[in-house]
Amino acid sequence: MKDVRIWDGPSAATDEAQTASNPTRRSFLRIGAAAVGGMAALAAALSPLRELDPEDLPDVEEFLQKHYKEMTAVEMEAALARIRANVADRFGVEPTIRDPKPLDGVEFVYALNLSRCIGCRKCVHACVAENNQSRSPEIQYIRVIEMPRGTLDVEKGDHHYDRPQVPDTAHFYMPVQCHQCANPPCVKVCPVEATWQEPDGITVIDYDWCIGCRYCEAACPYWARRFNFAQPSLPADELNPDMSYLSNRPRERGVMEKCHFCLHRTREGRMPACLEACPTGARKFGNVLDSKSEVSEILKTKRVFVLKEEVGTLPRFFYYFDERYPNTIDPEALVIAEQLREEEGDAFGAMDVGAAGRLVIARASGMSTEETCA
Amino acid sequence: MKMYLKFLSRCFRLSFVGDARYYAWMFGLTIVVLVGINAYCKQFVQGLATTGMTDQVSWGFYIANFTFLVGMAAAAVMLVIPVYIYRNRELHDLVIFGELFAIAAIVMAMLFVTVDLGRPDRGMHLLMRFNFPSSMLTWDVLVLNGYLFLNLHICGYLIYCAYRKQRPSALFYVPFVFIAIAWAISIHTVTAFLYSGLGGRPFWNSAIIAPRFLASAFAAGPAFLILTLSVLKACTSYQVPEKALMTLRSIVTIALAISMFLLISEAFTEFYTQSAHGASAHYLYLGLHGRTALVPWIWSAIALNTVALAILFTGWSRKPVVLHTACIMLIVGIWIEKGMGLIVPAFVPTPLGEIVEYVPTLNELFVTLGIWAFGLLVYTILVRVTVPVLAGRLTHDQRFRQTLEAEYAA
Numbered sequence: 107m108k109d110v111r112i113w114d115g116p117s118a119a120t121d122e123a124q125t126a127s128n129p130t131r132r133s134f135l136r137i138g139a140a141a142v143g144g145m146a147a148l149a150a151a152l153s154p155l156r157e158l159d160p161e162d163l164p165d166v167e168e169f170l171q172k173h174y175k176e177m178t179a180v181e182m183e184a185a186l187a188r189i190r191a192n193v194a195d196r197f198g199v200e201p202t203i204r205d206p207k208p209l210d211g212v213e214f215v216y217a218l219n220l221s222r223c224i225g226c227r228k229c230v231h232a233c234v235a236e237n238n239q240s241r242s243p244e245i246q247y248i249r250v251i252e253m254p255r256g257t258l259d260v261e262k263g264d265h266h267y268d269r270p271q272v273p274d275t276a277h278f279y280m281p282v283q284c285h286q287c288a289n290p291p292c293v294k295v296c297p298v299e300a301t302w303q304e305p306d307g308i309t310v311i312d313y314d315w316c317i318g319c320r321y322c323e324a325a326c327p328y329w330a331r332r333f334n335f336a337q338p339s340l341p342a343d344e345l346n347p348d349m350s351y352l353s354n355r356p357r358e359r360g361v362m363e364k365c366h367f368c369l370h371r372t373r374e375g376r377m378p379a380c381l382e383a384c385p386t387g388a389r390k391f392g393n394v395l396d397s398k399s400e401v402s403e404i405l406k407t408k409r410v411f412v413l414k415e416e417v418g419t420l421p422r423f424f425y426y427f428d429e430r431y432p433n434t435i436d437p438e439a440l441v442i443a444e445q446l447r448e449e450e451g452d453a454f455g456a457m458d459v460g461a462a463g464r465l466v467i468a469r470a471s472g473m474s475t476e477e478t479c480a
Numbered sequence: 481m482k483m484y485l486k487f488l489s490r491c492f493r494l495s496f497v498g499d500a501r502y503y504a505w506m507f508g509l510t511i512v513v514l515v516g517i518n519a520y521c522k523q524f525v526q527g528l529a530t531t532g533m534t535d536q537v538s539w540g541f542y543i544a545n546f547t548f549l550v551g552m553a554a555a556a557v558m559l560v561i562p563v564y565i566y567r568n569r570e571l572h573d574l575v576i577f578g579e580l581f582a583i584a585a586i587v588m589a590m591l592f593v594t595v596d597l598g599r600p601d602r603g604m605h606l607l608m609r610f611n612f613p614s615s616m617l618t619w620d621v622l623v624l625n626g627y628l629f630l631n632l633h634i635c636g637y638l639i640y641c642a643y644r645k646q647r648p649s650a651l652f653y654v655p656f657v658f659i660a661i662a663w664a665i666s667i668h669t670v671t672a673f674l675y676s677g678l679g680g681r682p683f684w685n686s687a688i689i690a691p692r693f694l695a696s697a698f699a700a701g702p703a704f705l706i707l708t709l710s711v712l713k714a715c716t717s718y719q720v721p722e723k724a725l726m727t728l729r730s731i732v733t734i735a736l737a738i739s740m741f742l743l744i745s746e747a748f749t750e751f752y753t754q755s756a757h758g759a760s761a762h763y764l765y766l767g768l769h770g771r772t773a774l775v776p777w778i779w780s781a782i783a784l785n786t787v788a789l790a791i792l793f794t795g796w797s798r799k800p801v802v803l804h805t806a807c808i809m810l811i812v813g814i815w816i817e818k819g820m821g822l823i824v825p826a827f828v829p830t831p832l833g834e835i836v837e838y839v840p841t842l843n844e845l846f847v848t849l850g851i852w853a854f855g856l857l858v859y860t861i862l863v864r865v866t867v868p869v870l871a872g873r874l875t876h877d878q879r880f881r882q883t884l885e886a887e888y889a890a
């Protein structure tokens with residue numbers, strides 16, 4: 107029991123007070139050395155913090171900023187000004203950032219004609235360009251799944267199909283993105299209310315409030331959420347300066363993001379970027395409360411269905427097959443695909459990559475991207 | 481008050497006193513803690529990209545360890561129940577060691593959640609907009625903190641009374657003991673609900689998750705206590721009654737048997753029905769489309785638990801060496817099963833059917849080890865200080881020198 111001692115042992119000390127206030131020289135030196143050694147070791151352990159880019163840290167205003175719903179109009183203006191300045195600073199572009207509110211009497215829904223989707227992934231990339239996602243690792247909100255005909259079981263689908271030519275007529279193609287559920291489990295589980303459903307049906311995220319626990323990502327039955335595991339990288343010349351607080355302003359490391367039906371466009375009367383990019387017109391978007399809108403018409407006249415109805419999320423994203431072509435791709439869409447191949451050549455086939463998934467996987471497992479795809 | 485501060489300062493000083501083995505142990509732990517801090521700093525700078533987690537498998541090793549530790553924290557209760565409900569006096573002092581472990585386990589569990597956050601700097605958002613009662617995570621924050629304070633209070637009070645040589649007044653701790661019993665069950669239940677409430681993850685969306693949690697925790701926790709008590713017995717003058725170890729042994733045996741039974745029930749339901757919902761279970765036990773990362777793990781866990789259970793059922797396990805081996809086996813077995821075996825497969829395949837496997841990175845392992853080392857450090861210090869207090873070698877009317885003398889003699 108007596109091998110090592112910090113206090114010099116009972117014989118050297120005559121009383122407690124003395125031991126405490128007047129330790130012998132030896133023990134004093136020993137404690138000193140231990141303390142110095144300990145501090146040095148701690149400093150060494152903390153050394154990676156030196157590489158912290160001060161720009162990555164929240165500034166005081168961001169740190170003190172209130173939750174979106176608690177901000178007054180004036181405070182929101184200040185927050186927007188701060189973001190504007192940050193973006194100008196980082197990207198050298200002055201963005202037009204604003205906070206468009208949901209419109210009265212509007213509830214957005216999406217409808218997707220699976221008979222027309224040719225699996226070209228143009229929507230995927232238009233979305234990335236529109237919404238200022240990180241390019242490396244690339245974050246994509248839309249996943250297009252190549253499905254064998256005769257099933258809706260996504261487990262039978264292929265996420266990483268990589269064909270020189272799409273579509274492959276033995277398959278149909280099913281794009282999936284946030285379904286803006288009317289009963290969203292992601293909102294229910296968020297511990298800090300960083301994500302919520304807006305009156306027009308869009309579930310949004312306050313990127314300045316999210317603590318990055320990823321509970322919502324675990325809760326979403328449609329795998330619609332994406333997390334910024336790394337600091338997002340976005341080249342300045344690819345920045346889309348048309349942005350809003352709740353949608354496509356640049357995000358930071360450690361927060362969640364997802365599709366928001368391009369609310370900076372749709373709340374101002376425009377169509378989502380994915381819809382505009384779709385060459386075959388498979389995508390339809392609009393206000394379901396307006397009985398004359400195209401989506402209302404589709405919901406009334408087509409046999410629409412939702413994914414995973416049994417989980418009770420009540421999606422606002424509907425799929426349907428054209429009754430005329432239950433087992434083939436709409437010939438009109440095939441013609442468009444043919445034209446695109448002629449116009450774009452190899453570039454058309456190259457639109458394939460589900461890069462986000464692969465990059466992240468490759469990083470995680472230390473494999474090359476090729477291996478991961480295999 | 482002054483007296484209490486003096487008590488704390490004496491405890492603090494006492495934690496630096498020990499023999500060579502003690503120093504070597506503490507030194508080793510400190511090194512691992514520092515390695516963990518270093519790894520966490522890297523993670524803090526570069527983001528969670530330093531871990532093996534992805535959008536596909538968005539929770540991994542950290543949450544797995546968190547889950548396991550919440551279970552371990554209930555160990556205390558398994559000792560408290562015989563003492564206070566069945567008035568088994570022999571275990572009385574031992575309860576404190578169980579509760580001290582609960583403290584260390586909760587501290588570790590909370591650290592694991594914290595290192596899992598993408599934005600720990602926004603932790604105070606929890607205080608400002610607390611999504612209660614809708615989010616199970618907020619429930620967890622409440623029950624874990626509550627359990628921590630309950631145990632701090634009970635242990636702190638009993639130890640301080642021993643230090644002051646007073647008889648603890650029942651009013652000040654017995655009601656809390658009973659609250660703590662119920663509370664311990666709540667921390668598991670809430671943590672299990674965290675997972676089982678998610679309709680989009682069929683692997684978790686099962687009513688059996690909470691009972692399985694309880695059963696496995698009630699095996700692993702007391703098993704860990706058996707090991708602690710045996711270390712105490714070997715390294716200090718502290719007398720651990722044989723009967724206490726045997727009581728714990730029977731608790732472990734029964735809990736492990738129930739836990740295995742629940743595991744079998746669950747596996748049966750998943751495999752016999754062969755519904756599409758069984759994909760995750762299939763991945764866990766047999767692999768899916770040639771992806772088999774978890775298969776060796778879960779089968780080792782099952783093997784470890786089965787052998788441990790077989791040993792525990794025989795009289796052979798009265799022998800300390802055998803008992804300890806069985807305890808270590810089942811702790812490792814349950815750690816795999818509750819950790820990796822419960823968290824990761826729920827993400828494979830993803831809700832959209834993609835199969836991405838998860839392997840923790842080295843950095844992630846370092847952070848994990850660091851937290852474990854920190855927890856053990858905390859626990860060692862708590863036990864280190866408590867033993868002389870309970871043995872009457874550290875009391876308020878003694879001079880600290882006497883305590884030290886007694887410590888060196890012991």
Ligand code: SF4
Nearest residue numbers: 284285287290292326
């Ligand atoms: S699809 Fe997922 S992220 Fe979108 S609202 Fe539904 S649960 Fe939330």
Ligand code: SF4
Nearest residue numbers: 296316317319320322
């Ligand atoms: S990751 Fe962000 S948005 Fe998602 S639950 Fe956690 S705090 Fe809420």
